[in-house]
Amino acid sequence: MPSLSSDPQATGLAPRLVAWRVLEAVADGAYADLALERELKRQPLPPRDRALATELAYGAIRQRRCLDLWLDRYGKVPAAKQPPRLRWLLHIGLQQLLHADRVPTSAAVSTAVELAKRQRLANLAPVVNGLLRAVARAIAAGESLPMPMEPRQRLAVEHSLPDWLVNELWERIGPERTADLAAASNRIPSLDLRINPLRTTVEAQLQAFADAGVAAAAIEGLPQGISLSGRPGALTQLSGFGDGHWCVQDRSAQRIVPLLALTPGLRVLDACAAPGGKSTHIAELMCDQGEVVALDVTPSRLRQVQANVQRLGLNCIKTEAADATDLEHLEPGCFDRVLLDVPCSGLGTLARHVDARWSLRPDVIEELTHLQAQLLDQGARLTAPGGRLVYATCTVHPAENRSLVEAFLADEPSWQLQESMLELWPSPDQPGDGFFAAVLTPPG
Numbered sequence: 001m002p003s004l005s006s007d008p009q010a011t012g013l014a015p016r017l018v019a020w021r022v023l024e025a026v027a028d029g030a031y032a033d034l035a036l037e038r039e040l041k042r043q044p045l046p047p048r049d050r051a052l053a054t055e056l057a058y059g060a061i062r063q064r065r066c067l068d069l070w071l072d073r074y075g076k077v078p079a080a081k082q083p084p085r086l087r088w089l090l091h092i093g094l095q096q097l098l099h100a101d102r103v104p105t106s107a108a109v110s111t112a113v114e115l116a117k118r119q120r121l122a123n124l125a126p127v128v129n130g131l132l133r134a135v136a137r138a139i140a141a142g143e144s145l146p147m148p149m150e151p152r153q154r155l156a157v158e159h160s161l162p163d164w165l166v167n168e169l170w171e172r173i174g175p176e177r178t179a180d181l182a183a184a185s186n187r188i189p190s191l192d193l194r195i196n197p198l199r200t201t202v203e204a205q206l207q208a209f210a211d212a213g214v215a216a217a218a219i220e221g222l223p224q225g226i227s228l229s230g231r232p233g234a235l236t237q238l239s240g241f242g243d244g245h246w247c248v249q250d251r252s253a254q255r256i257v258p259l260l261a262l263t264p265g266l267r268v269l270d271a272c273a274a275p276g277g278k279s280t281h282i283a284e285l286m287c288d289q290g291e292v293v294a295l296d297v298t299p300s301r302l303r304q305v306q307a308n309v310q311r312l313g314l315n316c317i318k319t320e321a322a323d324a325t326d327l328e329h330l331e332p333g334c335f336d337r338v339l340l341d342v343p344c345s346g347l348g349t350l351a352r353h354v355d356a357r358w359s360l361r362p363d364v365i366e367e368l369t370h371l372q373a374q375l376l377d378q379g380a381r382l383t384a385p386g387g388r389l390v391y392a393t394c395t396v397h398p399a400e401n402r403s404l405v406e407a408f409l410a411d412e413p414s415w416q417l418q419e420s421m422l423e424l425w426p427s428p429d430q431p432g433d434g435f436f437a438a439v440l441t442p443p444g
């Protein structure tokens with residue numbers, strides 16, 4: 001197929017085709033960010049179209065449930081029974097009609113019809129046209145979807161979340177926090193950076209961004225934090241990236257490593273390290289002096305750690321592929337500090353990982369808690385007397401957080417919880433992922 005972006009007849013088709021293909025890939029089990037990256041390599045787009053493709057793909061994946069309800073209401077066949085390619089193309093059209101203020105209705109409809117014609121759905125082009133026009137008329141007439149009366153179901157429909165997830169959270173964290181999390185899960189997440197203090201300062205980097213016309217501001221309360229706004233474009237092209245002056249890290253995640261109370265020269269274990277956001281933060285706060293052992297069970301993900309370490313110019317990090325539940329060969333107490341940033345259900349990052357709400361299953365959470373408890377036991381064994389262990393997740397599920405730490409303390413009464421547990425709840429009004437951390441110290 002010729003490149004759509006170089007076809008004069010194809011105005012606006014290329015970004016929508018990219019978004020459509022991302023929806024198909026995600027339905028087949030791909031991660032949205034990786035699918036988008038792959039499609040953008042296949043069909044390179046100018047920055048404006050790239051932004052539109054991203055907005056449509058991510059928005060339509062988040063809104064999958066609501067978009068299906070519109071299809072159920074106006075289609076002859078319910079969404080779940082439609083041929084999947086048609087369903088995802090209609091989602092791209094509907095997402096524009098319902099959520100893309102800057103796209104005129106005519107463009108949303110005509111591009112979807114044209115894509116159907118050009119992409120092996122020509123016989124269904126009249127269906128695409130008829131359905132999208134019917135929804136456009138309904139929206140113009142002020143119609144909206146009927147909402148269930150039952151509050152949990154209503155919340156799930158309103159914010160396009162699976163019922164089981166809202167029920168589970170409602171039971172575990174209560175209605176208010178569940179409502180906040182639901183609303184936060186559909187906002188565009190902030191784009192935060194962490195300055196590498198071994199290479200630059202927040203002030204110098206802000207000046208460099210200002211000189212390049214990139215909108216940026218320091219994040220209050222975070223000594224290394226900068227937030228970008230507007231559409232900064234490809235991050236790897238921004239000032240300071242190639243020179244290792246900063247890395248991308250959400251503002252909540254930036255609050256975890258300081259809990260380790262680091263000083264230069266310590267021996268630190270980061271047991272679940274990839275892609276290295278926290279290992280590199282540890283090395284920065286130790287002025288690159290001492291030793292950071294960065295383990296991860298997935299060798300391919302460790303390559304990302306190595307790339308980040310290299311770009312940021314850090315020397316004290318040693319990477320190793322290993323299962324951190326199985327470190328019996330290491331001497332007990334051989335690390336001054338241990339970070340366990342464990343694999344988790346990611347419920348604090350639903351806005352960022354747009355497909356997670358559809359791939360997560362309740363039994364996965366239970367399986368994760370077994371793994372997390374094993375990781376905590378192993379990390380505790382390796383923490384030196386007088387040392388410190390930080391257990392962290394990017395979820396809000398108590399079984400993975402508070403309850404797990406309380407069970408550990410009940411089994412190991414000589415360990416102590418330092419300060420109160422850090423619980424950052426996702427909020428629709430405040431940027432930042434949901435995060436949890438507990439600081440634990442061994443006896444002696």
Ligand SMILES: C[S@@+](CC[C@H](N)C(=O)[O-])C[C@H]1O[C@@H](n2cnc3c(N)ncnc32)[C@H](O)[C@@H]1O
Binds near residue numbers: 278297298322
């Ligand atoms: C939440 S991520 C870590 C993020 C990382 N700390 C950062 O800040 O960039 C969890 C990591 O744990 C790894 N992991 C899962 N099971 C593991 C195990 N048994 N041993 C070591 N790593 C594991 C996953 O591959 C994943 O990279």
